[in-house]
Amino acid sequence: MDEKSGGLRRESRRGKIGERVGWAAGRLLAAWPEEAVLFLCALILCAGIGRKEGFHMDELLSFELSNAEFNPWIVPNQPQGRLAKFVQNEIDGENLWETLGNIWDVALDVLKNRGGSRLLTYRADVYQEPVWIDRETFRDYITVGTGDAFHYLSVYFNVKDDNHPPLHFMLLHTMSSLFRGSAEPFVGCVINLGATLGTLCLLMAAGRRLGRLCFPKGNMSAEQTGRILGLMAALLYGLSAGAMAATLLIRMYALLAFFCLAAFYIHLKKWTEGSFFTGNRLLILVTVLGFLTQYFFLFYCLPLAAVTAAGLFLRGRRRELLVYLRSMVSAALIGVAVFPFAVSDVFSSGRGVEALENLSQGFAGYGVRLAAFWEILSQRVLGASGPALALILLGGVLGVWAQGRVRRGRAIDFSPWQGRFEILGMLLLPAAAYFLLAARMSPYLVDRYLMPLFPLAALCLALLAVGFVYLGRYKKGGYLFVCGAAALWPLLGLLGYGGDYLYLGYEDQRKLAEEYAALPCVCVYQGVGYYENLPEFTEYERTLLLKPEELAERRDRAGIREAGETVFLFKPGVDVEETMEVLRREYGLTLEEWLLEEGVHGDRIGLFTAG
16 A cells, blocks of 8 residues: 555656746747757757767868877878878977977978978888878877867868868868867767857858748737748758758858858848948858858859849949949958868869769769759658659649639739848849859769758758748647648658767777777778778777788788787778788788677677687
8 A cells, every 4th residue: 555655656757847847838839938848959960960970071080180290191101291201200399498499490481492492301100011000199089189289280181182171171170179088979060050050140140030030920920920821931941851850960051051141131131121332241250151161062152142132233332233243252251261171162173073073974973963962952851752742842832822813713913022032032042053053063962062951951941831821821739730741841850860970889999999909900901991991990009901902912920920819990881801811821810709890880890810
């Protein structure tokens, strides 16, 4: 009897706690809906960050470009780059004054001897075949130590040899400097989380402004309608698989999405206020920062500028047009001046030439690429298939049109929307241009290149839904119903999220490296697949990076033979059976046991012993 009574009391307490939590959540949502939406989305995104275990190859390359001091690439037969060696031996002094003096001497030498100066004739240590790299060197590659924190000049020089501008890498270096010695997922994902939450704030602000412009009359005030529009857009994006993917991928695309939406909002604000002729510093700043984040920003910024300039010209706002064009040209000049290597990145680098070649192919294979990107967009925004999203959009447009034509036998007045079509053009045309250009010029059919479109698509869908309710003259309940649907639909898609960029299971692989940290590791790879395993290499005593042919033809075999026990990591694409035969025949090594049959990246890890 006592146990039963105690159980009833516990259930009663739990019920009261649940009621209080529900009451508090309801009060929060009613009093501060914007804050509640941000909190809900941040909570879900943080849960995703907490589940992330491993990295895409490009994510670890981001850590290296950000944190390896003047050493942008890992080269198996050249552990230390030329510039890194020069800085260590010729620049770094025992104190600041000695370092500054060395820099002055080097500058004078370059001015005097030019091509014959020490800087330009300096040579790195390049070995005839791959050499062992110790764990400390790998840690220096991807983390920040005590002596290289906040070293932005190193980041700048590293990135100039890549195909991306420097802003994201500098932010990642800043986070790594604050969390020294760490290359955990949260270090990079925090940047993306901030960018995503900033994007949600912009969606709510854009929604409020669009609501006042497009829905001035109805059963609710324009302010209330705009607020609901902004909340709906934020829910559609913040609870979507697209927002989760952008937050988890430690690259520059969440930041790119923020700057694209910021550019749209500033243009929208200035257009409606008629203020392009003054106060364009923020516009210039956002344009420059977007350009310094990712060159795909041009796919959005240039069409947005073209639409805006055309609208200003047609509306007779010639003074604003001239000042606007001057501002955009100033932004372009500032961006190129800050990072002049962008010109070669876009027009002559390998990735830039590839993109231009893709563009030159015209419509060859274009339909397949468009269909693939449309599928990605629909899955990431609504968790639906491409045809399903097309039907949703078509049904919404037809519904709005039908509601606008007839409502209980009375035509609905469209006059409040006259003169607003330029705004819709600013929202739709640049996004459509970005989609078409990305589908043609992107090197891979992956979601990252479409991430700036996810929040814009959410805003368009929210605008369509609110337009349907507005023209139908529904009361407040109709808006609330649509808001609820906007929250539930992407959330259902998020529940079916396939776990992209989480790399679940990699933590076990890293723990395996910790368990065998006293042993050397030989990574047999094709291409540059070893970048996926850099966290493991910071654990093993030392690591040798070899291609199968280099393993078979290696002259210096003593380090492998004499180790006694060695961990071998075989990357996908390597013929494991053939490689094991080489180890048996040439090195006298046999497999003791498989430590991992198939890792998250398709790796196989075995423990080999001599004899």
